[in-house]
Amino acid sequence: MRSTCVSISPLKAAWWPDVGFSIYYIPGDFADTKKMNIVRLNGDLDLFDDGSVRVMRAPGHTPGSQFVVVKLPKTGSVILTSDVVYLKENLDKNLIPPIPGTQSPGDAYNSYQRIRLIRDANNAQIFYGHDPEIFKATKKAPEFYD
Numbered sequence: 617m618r619s620t621c622v623s624i625s626p627l628k629a630a631w632w633p634d635v636g637f638s639i640y641y642i643p644g645d646f647a648d649t650k651k652m653n654i655v656r657l658n659g660d661l662d663l664f665d666d667g668s669v670r671v672m673r674a675p676g677h678t679p680g681s682q683f684v685v686v687k688l689p690k691t692g693s694v695i696l697t698s699d700v701v702y703l704k705e706n707l708d709k710n711l712i713p714p715i716p717g718t719q720s721p722g723d724a725y726n727s728y729q730r731i732r733l734i735r736d737a738n739n740a741q742i743f744y745g746h747d748p749e750i751f752k753a754t755k756k757a758p759e760f761y762d
Contacts, residue, residue, distance in 0.1 A: 631649075636716065645703075668687050672734070683731065691760045693734075693741070700745075702747065703747040704750055
């Protein structure tokens with residue numbers, strides 16, 4: 617059985633959404649996750665214990681939102697924001713999605729700040745989950761970042 621490292625909160629929200637939030641989840645998208653061997657995280661995880669891949673807790677969008685920091689040999693540090701930050705403008709201007717797109721505004725602002733601190737401390741590039749302009753400028757397969 618395949619193991620997946622996630623906070624259980626996003627899966628719980630997808631499997632049994634709170635009233636008013638079911639519209640955001642397509643049950644079929646999460647059906648296979650019920651068969652997975654899930655590693656429950658309550659914080660951050662250094663996946664290989666060497667700092668090369670770190671799963672970082674970042675609540676706000678959902679209680680269990682996470683982003684990933686990857687250290688690549690030539691590219692350097694890269695932050696994959698997932699849904700923690702949708703667009704570059706969101707992080708630049710400290711704009712969070714409106715409720716219900718943001719479960720906890722205070723946590724979302726704190727998560728934005730955490731990403732900024734990691735970006736600045738590591739001179740990291742950021743790949744945003746939904747930014748079409750960043751996507752246009754990003755390498756796509758068969759190209760890659762190394």
